[in-house]
Amino acid sequence: MKTIFFLLILLIEQSFCQQLPIVASNSEKLTGYEELSDFLSSIEGKHKFGKINVIGKTVEGRNIYSFEFSKEGINPNTNRLKVLVFAQQHGNEHSGKEAAIMLISDFVDGKFDHLLENLDIAIIPQINPDGSEKDKRRNGNNADLNRNHLTLTQPESIALHNYFNKILFDLTLDVHEYFPFSSDWRNFGFYKIADEQLGLLTNPNISTAIKKFSKEQVYPFVEKYLIEKGFRFNEYIVGGPPNIERLRHSTTDINDGRQSFGIQGSLSFILEGINGEKNSADGIEKRSKGQYEAIVGLLNIANKKHEEIKSLVKNERDYIVNKKSTLSLRGDHFNNGQIFRFPVRDAFKGIDTIISSQNYNPEVKSLLDIDVPIGWLIPKNDPKLNSLITYHNIKTEELESRAEIIEYEITSLDSIFLEGEWLRDVKIKETLKSDLNLSEYFFLPSKQIKKITLNLAFHPQSMHSIVQYDDFEYLLRNKIYPIKMVR
Numbered sequence: 434m435k436t437i438f439f440l441l442i443l444l445i446e447q448s449f450c451q452q453l454p455i456v457a458s459n460s461e462k463l464t465g466y467e468e469l470s471d472f473l474s475s476i477e478g479k480h481k482f483g484k485i486n487v488i489g490k491t492v493e494g495r496n497i498y499s500f501e502f503s504k505e506g507i508n509p510n511t512n513r514l515k516v517l518v519f520a521q522q523h524g525n526e527h528s529g530k531e532a533a534i535m536l537i538s539d540f541v542d543g544k545f546d547h548l549l550e551n552l553d554i555a556i557i558p559q560i561n562p563d564g565s566e567k568d569k570r571r572n573g574n575n576a577d578l579n580r581n582h583l584t585l586t587q588p589e590s591i592a593l594h595n596y597f598n599k600i601l602f603d604l605t606l607d608v609h610e611y612f613p614f615s616s617d618w619r620n621f622g623f624y625k626i627a628d629e630q631l632g633l634l635t636n637p638n639i640s641t642a643i644k645k646f647s648k649e650q651v652y653p654f655v656e657k658y659l660i661e662k663g664f665r666f667n668e669y670i671v672g673g674p675p676n677i678e679r680l681r682h683s684t685t686d687i688n689d690g691r692q693s694f695g696i697q698g699s700l701s702f703i704l705e706g707i708n709g710e711k712n713s714a715d716g717i718e719k720r721s722k723g724q725y726e727a728i729v730g731l732l733n734i735a736n737k738k739h740e741e742i743k744s745l746v747k748n749e750r751d752y753i754v755n756k757k758s759t760l761s762l763r764g765d766h767f768n769n770g771q772i773f774r775f776p777v778r779d780a781f782k783g784i785d786t787i788i789s790s791q792n793y794n795p796e797v798k799s800l801l802d803i804d805v806p807i808g809w810l811i812p813k814n815d816p817k818l819n820s821l822i823t824y825h826n827i828k829t830e831e832l833e834s835r836a837e838i839i840e841y842e843i844t845s846l847d848s849i850f851l852e853g854e855w856l857r858d859v860k861i862k863e864t865l866k867s868d869l870n871l872s873e874y875f876f877l878p879s880k881q882i883k884k885i886t887l888n889l890a891f892h893p894q895s896m897h898s899i900v901q902y903d904d905f906e907y908l909l910r911n912k913i914y915p916i917k918m919v920r
């Protein structure tokens with residue numbers, strides 16, 4: 434009798450395990466890559482509209498999976514709103530992956546069938562399984578993937594952008610964790626305790642229409658949804674504590690999983706769930722549930738406003754390609770008199786409360802603008818630049834010979850402090866170049882969906898330029914900048 438009972442328990446556990454790794458294990462255990470792969474194989478074909486796609490391989494040869502949930506199969510030509518959720522770029526941030534697994538499981542069980550009329554959804558549970566297996570932030574090449582969306586030197590970020598380029602998702606969500614338990618904040622007497630923070634687009638080249646919609650429609654909806662579910666919430670904020678450092682809405686850099694898609698017209702977000710205090714698995718069940726509900730909240734507003742978002746994104750893309758005529762190369766965050774209120778825990782009494790900060794810098798102002806040039810000329814014999822334009826799917830064209838070609842002479846190299854970091858400050862002198870052999874160059878026209886990406890990448894004075902990275906610093910070694918501007 435005892436044996437039968439034991440077997441029964443084992444069977445229940447096993448069938449449960451196939452459905453949902455995180456619940457089957459005890460709550461302090463994290464789902465490993467093999468378990469995730471087994472789970473995904475076990476659900477293959479279980480839902481008429483669910484499909485597992487391998488979008489690429491990692492440095493160490495693991496699969497990067499995407500679960501696609503769509504009536505016709507995700508492709509750029511359907512009228513439905515195309516949503517991409519991707520988690521765990523940082524391998525030591527597990528709650529997004531666990532939430533994605535719960536979501537996929539519920540999708541397969543039919544819980545989200547009502548979304549399928551209006552949405553095509555892709556969920557990538559882990560971009561960085563190599564890091565995840567070692568509980569490390571970085572990938573198998575020791576690179577931070579969330580700083581790699583411009584230079585695209587890592588197979589994981591290449592796979593993600595290749596996938597994006599094929600589908601041109603309308604809405605994207607990059608799922609992370611934040612660590613509030615630093616000694617600075619404890620000394621301040623309070624530390625951030627929001628279960629979830631939602632980050633909106635901040636790059637100054639993204640239009641007001643997109644920013645306004647995110648702030649006035651999406652953010653309040655997700656906030657209300659999460660608070661009703663019992664989770665603490667605020668807009669994603671970095672910096673501080675406010676007595677020693679300003680608070681700002683993260684970065685405007687185009688090398689991350691939010692702005693890199695936002696500058697291509699997508700409505701993009703970053704989600705930051707709270708870290709475990711003692712270790713990556715600490716409180717993982719509740720933390721994953723928070724991430725799960727935040728993603729569901731976002732899917733619900735996407736469903737409710739699908740037509741509006743679809744036309745917003747379409748207009749933004751048309752605007753980028755055809756009309757956008759100035760670009761901001763440099764910017765920073767400024768105080769505008771607003772006060773930021775956010776949930777914290779009193780570090781001594783352990784009581785949760787809300788504090789207000791005046792050291793709040795929500796406004797991004799441009800500090801250097803340019804008129805958009807006709808395009809850029811990239812030397813054909815530079816393999817790194819060639820890979821870059823291939824991975825970004827930047828289109829090349831023949832250049833009409835009437836165009837003016839501008840060459841930059843680098844007159845000095847200094848440093849400039851922007852967004853809390855020292856950056857390369859390249860001083861240049863422009864000269865008109867009339868004797869260039871055009872057959873040695875690829876011409877990249879600005880008039881394409883990658884307009885913002887390529888101009889910010891190749892202008893030597895852009896704070897987000899590739900010359901800010903050690904991988905491309907060689908472009909500044911000679912007196913003449915090898916990339917030419919066409920106007």
Ligand SMILES: [Zn+2]
Nearest residue numbers: 523526609610
């Ligand atoms: Zn992260």
